[in-house]
């Protein structure tokens with residue numbers, strides 16, 4: 004066990020023995036992304052920089068779920084994997100096994116450096132500038148040993164995009180990087196002090212072209228600045244974006260540049276030679292297979308073009324959840340076709356790339372060889388993005404997956420079968436642009452969606468469903484709804500459908 008884990012591990016032992024309560028436990032465990040759930044079992048959030056997982060990883064996690072009697076794993080909007088309902092007494096052993104395997108927890112939650120986001124299919128688009136995943140991984144590795152990043156006023160979130168088309172991702176992070184080439188040299192257009200959640204803001208553009216090798220030095224500089232100047236007395240005012248109110252944008256930029264100059268003298272740089280590039284899987288699904296029924300509809304919703312004859316496939320994961328048996332089956336079947344590497348994406352799905360000639364073969368396998376789970380979006384149920392909700396999360400006030408299911412059933416009634424271009428266009432928007440959260444913490448990113456919802460309790464204690472203002476678009480004006488009210492759900496679905504174009 005590492006020294007910085009000792010208090011947390013002791014905390015779980017004391018909690019299991021009934022010596023401390025969940026509130027006391029949270030103080031020592033939150034920074035590791037290991038939280039007490041509503042049922043007093045543990046949620047363990049495994050960091051996965053850029054969301055990359057292999058079939059070997061999935062089988063390993065499946066083995067742990069089974070061994071420790073955990074209920075299921077959830078793949079998250081921030082590209083991590085959560086194990087749910089791990090018995091408290093088993094947390095220390097599970098932690099040791101996962102870390103020995105190379106799955107880390109430091110910074111999984113609390114006021115720390117969180118999992119680093121990477122856009123989907125980095126390095127594989129026709130307009131990719133360069134693959135940013137190796138930078139995200141190197142940054143995460145260097146941050147692991149950077150103690151300053153684990154006792155911050157609030158969390159710090161970093162994201163990478165491999166092309167201009169994904170700039171929006173970088174603009175709503177505490178620090179965001181977008182790949183650019185300038186005179187043949189790798190650079191990053193750089194944004195900071197953006198964010199979603201309470202009072203969302205678009206980030207300030209700091210550099211047009213930061214030399215790519217300096218990205219970690221800049222991230223360390225921002226972390227130090229935040230550690231020194233961030234608000235520690237009012238959590239609602241503690242994220243980096245609130246320093247803009249305290250110091251002004253110009254003042255904050257000036258201060259960050261001073262920290263950056265100092266950081267360049269004592270923090271690690273990230274030259275290309277220290278990056279680990281990885282080979283992508285070579286798949287062997289049937290070539291030019293005759294597709295099963297529903298192929299053209301699925302193709303419109305699940306597939307996007309990439310470079311070099313490849314296409315990107317989205318595996319729709321019901322509710323973002325896998326039991327141990329479901330993880331194992333998925334990994335075994337995909338392994339048999341050489342699909343060994345996947346990326347967790349913000350819709351709580353998995354994506355992977357294949358040659359276009361194998362696409363029908365992929366569809367046939369997803370449809371027919373994985374049991375009765377709906378990996379191809381035959382129904383909207385399970386495929387409207389929500390957070391894990393209040394039945395599990397202690398902060399939640401509403402069962403957001405249940406509300407997502409109710410909305411999905413309305414969409415099925417209105418749009419299935421998806422047999423026209425108009426219905427398919429609406430379906431694609433539903434799958435990308437609805438995000439529902441069980442409390443205002445916004446884990447499923449409602450402020451970055453076209454239709455974002457959070458659940459709140461009113462002053463009178465009544466549950467309310469509130470359309471969230473968007474950093475990208477005008478707020479919805481649907482008024483406040485009661486989430487359990489079927490009429491409200493039907494009206495909300497109708498209102499959303501009328502706005503989809």
Ligand code: SF4
Pocket residue numbers: 390391392393396397398399400440441442443444445446447
């Ligand atoms: S949004 Fe709220 S309810 Fe949902 S997982 Fe996050 S903290 Fe829990």
